[in-house]
Amino acid sequence: MALTGIEIFKLLPGGQRPPHPKANCKECGIPTCMAFAMKLAAKQVELAACPYVSEESKTKLAESSAPPIRLITLKGPGSSIKAGNEVCLFRHEKTFYNKPGLFVRVKASQANIAAEVAKADAYKVNYVGMDFTVDGFAVEADTLSGTSDPTKFADAVKAVRSATKRPLILVAKDAKVLEAGAAALPGETPLLYGADSANWEAMGDLAKKLNAPLAVCADNLDTLADLTDKLKGKGLEDFVIDPSSTKLGASIAKYTQIRRLALKNFRALGFPVISFACNAADEGIAAAQAIAKYAGFVVLDKFVPELLYGLLVLRENIYTDPQKPIQVTPGIYEINNPKPESPVLITTNFSITYFAVANEVEGSGLPAWLLVCDAEGMSVLTAWAAGKFDSERIAKAIKGFNVASKVSRKRVVLPGHVAVLSGELEAELPDWEIRVGPREAVDLPGYMKTALNN
Numbered sequence: 001m002a003l004t005g006i007e008i009f010k011l012l013p014g015g016q017r018p019p020h021p022k023a024n025c026k027e028c029g030i031p032t033c034m035a036f037a038m039k040l041a042a043k044q045v046e047l048a049a050c051p052y053v054s055e056e057s058k059t060k061l062a063e064s065s066a067p068p069i070r071l072i073t074l075k076g077p078g079s080s081i082k083a084g085n086e087v088c089l090f091r092h093e094k095t096f097y098n099k100p101g102l103f104v105r106v107k108a109s110q111a112n113i114a115a116e117v118a119k120a121d122a123y124k125v126n127y128v129g130m131d132f133t134v135d136g137f138a139v140e141a142d143t144l145s146g147t148s149d150p151t152k153f154a155d156a157v158k159a160v161r162s163a164t165k166r167p168l169i170l171v172a173k174d175a176k177v178l179e180a181g182a183a184a185l186p187g188e189t190p191l192l193y194g195a196d197s198a199n200w201e202a203m204g205d206l207a208k209k210l211n212a213p214l215a216v217c218a219d220n221l222d223t224l225a226d227l228t229d230k231l232k233g234k235g236l237e238d239f240v241i242d243p244s245s246t247k248l249g250a251s252i253a254k255y256t257q258i259r260r261l262a263l264k265n266f267r268a269l270g271f272p273v274i275s276f277a278c279n280a281a282d283e284g285i286a287a288a289q290a291i292a293k294y295a296g297f298v299v300l301d302k303f304v305p306e307l308l309y310g311l312l313v314l315r316e317n318i319y320t321d322p323q324k325p326i327q328v329t330p331g332i333y334e335i336n337n338p339k340p341e342s343p344v345l346i347t348t349n350f351s352i353t354y355f356a357v358a359n360e361v362e363g364s365g366l367p368a369w370l371l372v373c374d375a376e377g378m379s380v381l382t383a384w385a386a387g388k389f390d391s392e393r394i395a396k397a398i399k400g401f402n403v404a405s406k407v408s409r410k411r412v413v414l415p416g417h418v419a420v421l422s423g424e425l426e427a428e429l430p431d432w433e434i435r436v437g438p439r440e441a442v443d444l445p446g447y448m449k450t451a452l453n454n
C-alpha cells in the first residue's frame with residue numbers, strides 16, 4: 001500500500017523526533033523535508049536524492065517509492081529495449097519515459113525468415129537528427145503448421161537471430177516450445193509469451209529457470225491480477241501483461257484501467273502492457289492507439305515501412321518531454337563545404353527549426369555557414385517572443401563561436417520573422433553587414449541565389 005506524504009515525512013530526517021541534524025538541509029534540491037515527502041508521494045523525485053534517510057526508513061519507503069509500473073528490459077546481442085517506469089496518466093503531468101518497443105512478428109512457419117527479417121532489421125530513417133529503426137522481432141509458433149514442434153521453433157528463432165541482433169519476443173503456449181527457442185539465445189533476455197490460466201505453472205517455472213520476463217495474458221483484469229499474484233508466489237517479479245483484446249474500444253478501456261490502477265499502486269497490474277496490434281482488424285489504428293495509451297510493447301504483423309514510419313513519428317512526438325524541446329547543440333555548422341566568402345545564416349537550436357533550415361540549404365547545393373544560437377530549444381518566433389533570441393544573444397554567439405575567423409566577408413542573414421532585430425544587431429555588430437532573409441526555410445535557396453548573389 002502506498003504511503004501518504006505525511007507518512008513518508010515521518011520517515012525522513014525532518015520528521016524524526018528529535019529532528020535529524022540535517023533536517024531541511026535542501027541537499028535534495030527541495031527546500032524542506034516535508035516538500036520532498038510530498039514530491040516522493042507523487043513519484044516526482046527519487047528517494048536516492050536524500051542522502052540522510054536511515055536504512056530502516058529506506059526499507060519502509062522502498063515499496064512506496066518503487067515506480068508504479070515495473071521496469072522491464074529485453075536484451076539482444078546488439079541492443080536492448082526498456083518498458084515501464086511510467087509515473088503519470090497524461091504526459092503533461094510529468095513526461096512519459098520509455099517509448100513502446102515496436103516489434104515485427106515473424107511466424108515460425110513462414111518462408112525466407114532470415115531474408116525477411118534482414119529487410120526489416122536494415123530499416124533506418126533519420127528524423128530530426130534521430131535514427132528510427134524497428135526495436136525487435138516477435139517469433140510466433142503456430143500450432144496448425146507444426147511449428148509448435150520445439151525443434152522447428154528453435155530453427156525459426158535461429159533463422160531470426162542470424163539476421164538481427166535486436167531483442168526478441170518468443171510466442172508460444174507450450175513451455176517446452178518456448179524453452180527450445182530460448183536455448184538458441186544464450187546470454188540474452190527475451191520476453192517469454194505467454195502464461196495464461198491453463199499453462200501458468202509451467203511458464204512460471206520456465207521464466208524462473210531462464211531468469212526472463214514473462215508475459216501474462218487473460219481477457220479480464222481480475223484474472224490477469226490473479227495470475228501475476230500467483231506467479232509472484234513462485235518468486236517471479238518481471239512481467240508484461242496482455243489484456244488480450246483486439247477491439248479498439250475494449251483495448252483502450254482496459255489499457256487505461258491498467259494504467260490508472262498501477263498509478264494507484266495496485267501492484268498486481270503494475271507492469272508494462274503488450275499489444276498484439278497485428279491481430280486487430282485495423283492494425284495501424286490499433287498500433288497508434290496502443291502507442292498513445294499505454295502499451296510498453298507493440299507487435300506488428302509484418303514489416304511495412306510506410307506504416308512503421310508513421311508509428312515511429314507518432315511515438316517520438318508522444319514520448320518527447322513536453323518540458324524539454326528537442327534541441328541541437330549551439331555552434332557554427334558547415335553546409336555544402338562553405339568557403340570564407342559564403343554567407344552566415346542564423347537560426348535557433350530548436351531541432352525542427354534547425355533541420356528545416358539545414359535540409360533546405362543542403363538540398364540546394366549552395367554553401368553556407370549556419371550559426372545555431374542557444375534559444376533554449378525554442379523556434380525562432382517563440383524564442384523571440386520569450387526574449388531568448390535577441391540581438392544580444394545573436395551577437396554573443398557570433399563572437400563566442402568566433403565566426404569572424406571563418407569568413408572573409410562579415411555578412412549574416414537573420415530569419416525574416418525577426419527582421420525587427422536588424423537595427424539592434426547592427427548596433428551590436430557595427431562591422432558586420434546585417435541582411436534579413438525570408439520568413440520560411442523553404443524560401444532560403446531562392447533568396448541565397450538572388451538576394452545574396454552580390
Ligand code: SF4
Binds near residue numbers: 013022030033051052
Ligand atoms: S536532503 Fe532533502 S529530504 Fe533529505 S534531509 Fe535534506 S531537505 Fe530533508
